[in-house]
C-alpha cells in the first residue's frame with residue numbers, strides 16, 4: 685500500500701492557515717494528498733478537521749498559504765470544473781426540501797449535465813445505490829430517513845458524482861458496525877481505482893485498519909502525518925487526546941487497535 689509515488693500529488697497544502705475573527709482554526713498546514721490512497725484525518729473535537737476539509741474542497745479560501753488541486757491553486761478553478769474534480773460529503777447531511785432519496789442521489793450527477801459523461805448517469809446512480817446499500821430507501825422522502833440512512837444516501841450522492849478526489853467528513857459517525865466497515869471498504873475501493881480519498885474519522889482503530897496514511901490535527905496544527913503505525917502510537921494519542929490508551933494489534937491484519945485504558 686505505497687500508493688503511486690511517481691504521480692504528482694492530487695492536492696497540496698502549503699503553509700495553509702484559516703483564521704477568522706482573530707482565531708486560527710487551521711494553522712500553517714503543509715501536506716500532500718496522493719491519488720490511489722486513503723488519508724484518514726483524525727483529531728479531537730474542534731481540532732479543525734472540517735475546516736481543513738473545507739480548504740481542500742475549495743469551499744474555504746486559506747487566509748495564508750496555498751491549497752492546490754492537480755498543481756493548480758484552488759482559487760483559479762471555476763466552480764463547475766471543481767465540481768467535476770472533487771466530491772464532498774459534509775458533516776451535516778442537510779437537505780432543505782423534501783426530495784426523495786433517489787433525487788438526492790441524482791443531484792450528484794448535476795456537474796456532468798451537458799457533457800459526454802451524462803450518458804453515464806444511470807450507471808453511476810445505480811452503482812452508487814448498490815455500493816451504499818440504499819436501494820430499499822430510494823422512494824423515501826430524505827428528511828424521514830434515520831441519521832445513518834441519511835448518511836448513506838448522502839454518500840451515494842457523492843459516489844454518483846464520480847470525482848477523482850473524494851472528501852468525506854465523518855461518513856461513519858451515524859453508522860452501525862457493518863455499515864461503518866462497508867463505507868471504509870468503499871473508500872478503499874475508490875483509492876484502488878486511483879482516486880484520492882480523504883476521510884475524517886473519530887474511530888482511530890477504523891482509521892488504522894483502512895487508511896494508507898493518517899494525519900492528526902490538534903488545535904488547528906498538523907501534529908503527525910504518516911502510516912498508521914508511525915502516527916498512532918500510544919504516546920502521541922495520549923498527548924493529543926489527553927487520555928491514557930493502549931495500542932493492541934489486530935491478530936489478522938497486524939494493524940493497530942487503539943482503546944482507552946480502563947481501570948474497572
Ligand code: ADP
Pocket residue numbers: 704705707709727728729730731732733734735736
Ligand atoms: P472539527 O471538525 O475538528 O471538530 P472544526 O473545523 O469544525 O473542527 O472547527 C474548529 C474550531 O473552529 C472549533 O473550535 C469551532 O468551534 C471553530 N469554528 C468553526 N467555524 C468557525 C467560525 N466560522 N468562526 C469561529 N469559529 C469557528
Ligand code: MG
Pocket residue numbers: 733734735775853
Ligand atoms: Mg468536524
